[in-house]
Amino acid sequence: MRVSSxxxxxxxSFQAIAGHTLPQDPGSEAKHLERDLDPLPPPPKPEPxxxxxxxxxxVAEDRVGACTTKINPxxxxxxxxxxxxxxxxxxxxxxxxVASVNYAGAPASGSGSIYSGPQLIIIKTDGKKFGNxxxxxxITCGVPEKNRRxxxxxxxxxxxxxxxxxxxxxxxxxxxxxxxQQDSCTPDKVxxxxxxxxxxxxxxxxxxxxxxxxxxxxxxxxxxxxITTTAGKLDQYGFVGRLRFNRSPKVGEPKVPRYDLENVQLxxxxxxxxxxxxxxxxxxxxxxxxxxTVGELRGFTGTGRELHYVGFPTESSNIDVYAVDLLTGKxxxxxxxxxxxxxxxxxADDKWMVIEDTRGSDRQMFIAGLRGIPPVTDLVSSSATSSxxxxxxxxxxxxxxxxxHGDRGSYFGQQINxxxxxxxxxxxxxxxxxxxxxxxKFSWDGTxxxxxxxxxxxxxxxxxxxxxxxxxxxxxxxxxxxxxxHMTSRKPVKKFPAVQELPQTxxxxxxxxxxxxxxxRPFPPPGEYVLKGQSSGYANVALVGSEQGTLLRSVGxxxxxxxxxxxxxxxxxxxxxxxxEGSINWVDWHSNLTQTxxxxxxxxxxxxxxxxxxxxxxNEFMANGSLVTTVDGKEYFQPLNFT
Numbered sequence: 001m002r003v004s005s006x007x008x009x010x011x012x013s014f015q016a017i018a019g020h021t022l023p024q025d026p027g028s029e030a031k032h033l034e035r036d037l038d039p040l041p042p043p044p045k046p047e048p049x050x051x052x053x054x055x056x057x058x059v060a061e062d063r064v065g066a067c068t069t070k071i072n073p074x075x076x077x078x079x080x081x082x083x084x085x086x087x088x089x090x091x092x093x094x095x096x097x098v099a100s101v102n103y104a105g106a107p108a109s110g111s112g113s114i115y116s117g118p119q120l121i122i123i124k125t126d127g128k129k130f131g132n133x134x135x136x137x138x139i140t141c142g143v144p145e146k147n148r149r150x151x152x153x154x155x156x157x158x159x160x161x162x163x164x165x166x167x168x169x170x171x172x173x174x175x176x177x178x179x180x181q182q183d184s185c186t187p188d189k190v191x192x193x194x195x196x197x198x199x200x201x202x203x204x205x206x207x208x209x210x211x212x213x214x215x216x217x218x219x220x221x222x223x224x225x226x227i228t229t230t231a232g233k234l235d236q237y238g239f240v241g242r243l244r245f246n247r248s249p250k251v252g253e254p255k256v257p258r259y260d261l262e263n264v265q266l267x268x269x270x271x272x273x274x275x276x277x278x279x280x281x282x283x284x285x286x287x288x289x290x291x292x293t294v295g296e297l298r299g300f301t302g303t304g305r306e307l308h309y310v311g312f313p314t315e316s317s318n319i320d321v322y323a324v325d326l327l328t329g330k331x332x333x334x335x336x337x338x339x340x341x342x343x344x345x346x347x348a349d350d351k352w353m354v355i356e357d358t359r360g361s362d363r364q365m366f367i368a369g370l371r372g373i374p375p376v377t378d379l380v381s382s383s384a385t386s387s388x389x390x391x392x393x394x395x396x397x398x399x400x401x402x403x404x405h406g407d408r409g410s411y412f413g414q415q416i417n418x419x420x421x422x423x424x425x426x427x428x429x430x431x432x433x434x435x436x437x438x439x440x441k442f443s444w445d446g447t448x449x450x451x452x453x454x455x456x457x458x459x460x461x462x463x464x465x466x467x468x469x470x471x472x473x474x475x476x477x478x479x480x481x482x483x484x485x486h487m488t489s490r491k492p493v494k495k496f497p498a499v500q501e502l503p504q505t506x507x508x509x510x511x512x513x514x515x516x517x518x519x520x521r522p523f524p525p526p527g528e529y530v531l532k533g534q535s536s537g538y539a540n541v542a543l544v545g546s547e548q549g550t551l552l553r554s555v556g557x558x559x560x561x562x563x564x565x566x567x568x569x570x571x572x573x574x575x576x577x578x579x580x581e582g583s584i585n586w587v588d589w590h591s592n593l594t595q596t597x598x599x600x601x602x603x604x605x606x607x608x609x610x611x612x613x614x615x616x617x618x619n620e621f622m623a624n625g626s627l628v629t630t631v632d633g634k635e636y637f638q639p640l641n642f643t
Contacts, residue, residue, distance in 0.1 A: 043411035044403050050486045051417050051429040054123050055135040059476025066105030076134055077115025080104040085480040087452040088158030089441035096122045096181050097450045098167055100155040114142035120155050120169050122180055125484055131183045139180055142187035150194040150254040157212055162219050171195045171210045173259050196252055197261045201515040203251035217304035218501040223297050230520045231550035233580045238267035238297040264512035267294040274522050275312040285529045285541055287374060289314055290331055292324050292508055302348040305500045310342050316373035317385040329508040334406035338368040340389035343438035347446045348496050351404045354440045354449050356397035358389050363396045365636035369629040370595060370603045372568045376541060377555045380578040383616050384587045390619035391643055394460040397436040399451050416485045427473030445492035449485040467643055523552055537561035553578055568597035587612040589627060601631040
């Protein structure tokens, strides 16, 4: 099962830690929230963007022989109606996109039998065809067994290396003796090598689990996430390591030619100052916005100078992405909008980023819309506030283009697929029933962006769900599609800034030792504290721990004319109790907050509070009571159950 990006990171890491204008502008007076004192350039103006859909293999039923010559006369395979599509980046020629799909309906024998199961493909983006007449080419179909020993089945998050000679897909590296796009790159010329991470102290056994791998731009290093359980709850850590080809491994399984990960570094230092800590006087809580909190790493900037990740919130319930300099450890906040974000990619020159965000959908505004609240309840609530952004497999993401400095002031980027028919069911690039999926990717020359969409399907619509389902307008009723944005006024970038190689030792990380068993992340001890406003006022804070003492289970605050910026003044109370069992969170939320100033509004629960049960692996919204946030007179309500 594919686990939703960043949900686990937030469910564990943070809970355990001790041109398009949006319909509602949540930050027109947001400059006071920007902590970076370096002057930033004015935001860019909207630019012309056109969106097209790229071709994929035809659809067939998932049964032997269903992919007939009537469906595909060239006998080059068919894919499922829901093909488990996952878009990757571009080959260096900027005319091919890599992707993974699930083939279906292959015959039991014959030349067409190789088009079966999860496979890596490349797709032409310029409207041209390969020699066989298809706009796509399967790279891994028919690779001889001797060339793919130890291959991992899943080929998710495919990424071409900068040199164009290799492709990362899942925990595999795929090579060909000639460029992938050439007809001479045939299955017998392709080799697939597994990636191995030594996690046992003696080096024996299989590789450690490698989740969502990302290539560093130096082509020599990878980053990945690792999920574990500590103190009865899910946790996640980020790592980086150097690739070394091991032609004849002596230890570890499988003993086949493979890529080993060496000089592995853990992107978490338990001795570093956490985002919320107790002052030396033992009476005050202190918020450290400069803390490095890699909840789930998302990749690297184009030059490799920074690593970006989902981090501990700057504002309560507002999940954002951050970047940290690999050498200096300086952290910068990339996004600020109250809606949820995690997929992100930078252009090769670091001047632009593309994100996938729920901004514009109002999905998260009921819980995060009132800005400037300090992130204290997030010590226990981040799993819930991140999980509500999905409805099962359905995402509410849309792709947004921002410059490399990110959100600031009233600038929240340009929606890439805006401007088409936004009627539900229209099938246009703007159809809200087609939601964006991770990860979007820039072309190397900066003129195109590729991403994929999934259509809303049952049980997220239809049946007992109050939301209607719409028929797919894609070929064969396909429920996923690959999209391409053309930034038509741009000239291709031909000269790139130098890539900064990942340092041998990252100063703020620690060296990984095989056998590592995390003890959890530090959190403030239970007790009563005072949180002082940076400008005026204060809040009384009560932290209550679990019976086992392994995590916090309750956070309560009473605000007394609290202000961090001298403009917004917060009064009232908020209390969040959370009971955690593995991936399931039971939340009891009571809020009665009022804020005056530029972010004028309220955040209030019904008299008996707001109770939420949510599984961070499933993300089905099921609540009793209500939580309503009002900003400048506009009310934001929670989603209906199971929607």
